[in-house]
Amino acid sequence: MTSSSKIQILRTVQQVRQWRHQSLINNQSVGFVPTMGALHQGHCSLVAQSLKENDKTIVSIFVNPSQFAPHEDLNNYPRTLDRDLEILSNQFKNKSIDAIFVPKISEMYPNGIVLEVDKQRGTFVTVHGSSEQLEGVTRPQFFRGVATIVTKLLNIVQPTRVYFGQKDAQQCVVIKNLVKDLIIPTEVRVMPTLRESNGLAMSSRNEYLSKEIKDKSSIIYKALCNGENYYNDKIINHNQNSVDSKKIIKEIYDLIKQEPDFDIEYIAVSHPETLEDLDQVTPGLGAIVSCAVKVPKENSNEKARLIDNIILQ
Structure with missing residues (x-):
């Protein structure tokens, strides 16, 4: 050394x-x-x-x-x-x-x-x-x-x-x-979260994953971005004062579910300071949108648990 x-x-x-x-x-x-x-x-x-x-x-x-x-x-x-x-x-x-x-x-x-x-x-x-x-x-x-x-x-x-x-x-x-x-x-x-070139959040647990599963896991961040785009569209283009959290979650859920081997543990829209569940997201306060997804480990019957999030403004 x-x-x-x-x-x-x-x-x-x-x-x-x-x-x-x-x-x-x-x-x-x-x-x-x-x-x-x-x-x-x-x-x-x-x-x-x-x-x-x-x-x-x-x-x-x-x-x-x-x-x-x-x-x-x-x-x-x-x-x-x-x-x-x-x-x-x-x-x-x-x-x-x-x-x-x-x-x-x-x-x-x-x-x-x-x-x-x-x-x-x-x-x-x-x-x-x-x-x-x-x-x-x-x-x-x-x-x-x-x-x-x-x-x-x-x-x-x-x-x-x-x-x-x-x-x-x-x-x-x-x-x-x-x-x-x-x-x-x-x-x-x-x-800010540092990401692989495909968008997957960098994590020590990524060492458990094969290249194929790493590539597939990029869908987690894509799904979160889907939720963010839905929120921004409603606020900016439709002049809404707030957006229903359940609809944001559905945008994320529907995309991740396209990977049949992935298990969604939770998708949550939370208050940025208290982490209480929010029914509506309003600009100014915003929200933390987070998820945990279990994906197959390399050479194992077990699954690795990946977490990620985005911040809504």
């Missing part, structure tokens, strides 16, 4: 705090990009934004056990640390990342961590009101795990700004509410 020699690899909370203390002394801003590894261009776009907006940038790589249920794919989640470090070392030419935090589970969960919620011990963070719907219906412990690990990481790094991708729209809302409610002095920056 000679190419990463100028990037400090930090393994403990204490090392991160010492590193952060130095930037405080020097009055330098710190940008932070938390990841679970298996890095792709979507992550790199967040890092590039942080490099642009801050004096120092730190990236964390940690597959967080507490956001996985016992039946989910924690053990199979892609872990590509050497490749991730290579990407972070070589991707950014003008200005390099300053530090990478790669903690062990024992560092982040001193009491240990098991996947069964009722057997967990220690402190956990729940953001009520924006965690239970959408992704939270099928993954009830997911946002509790996300909120807990993000709180820990923000406490450790104490960044000026933290960066997330719009693809995880509900996660962004949960984290914004978390930072506001716990009065954490960090700005949450949400950056």
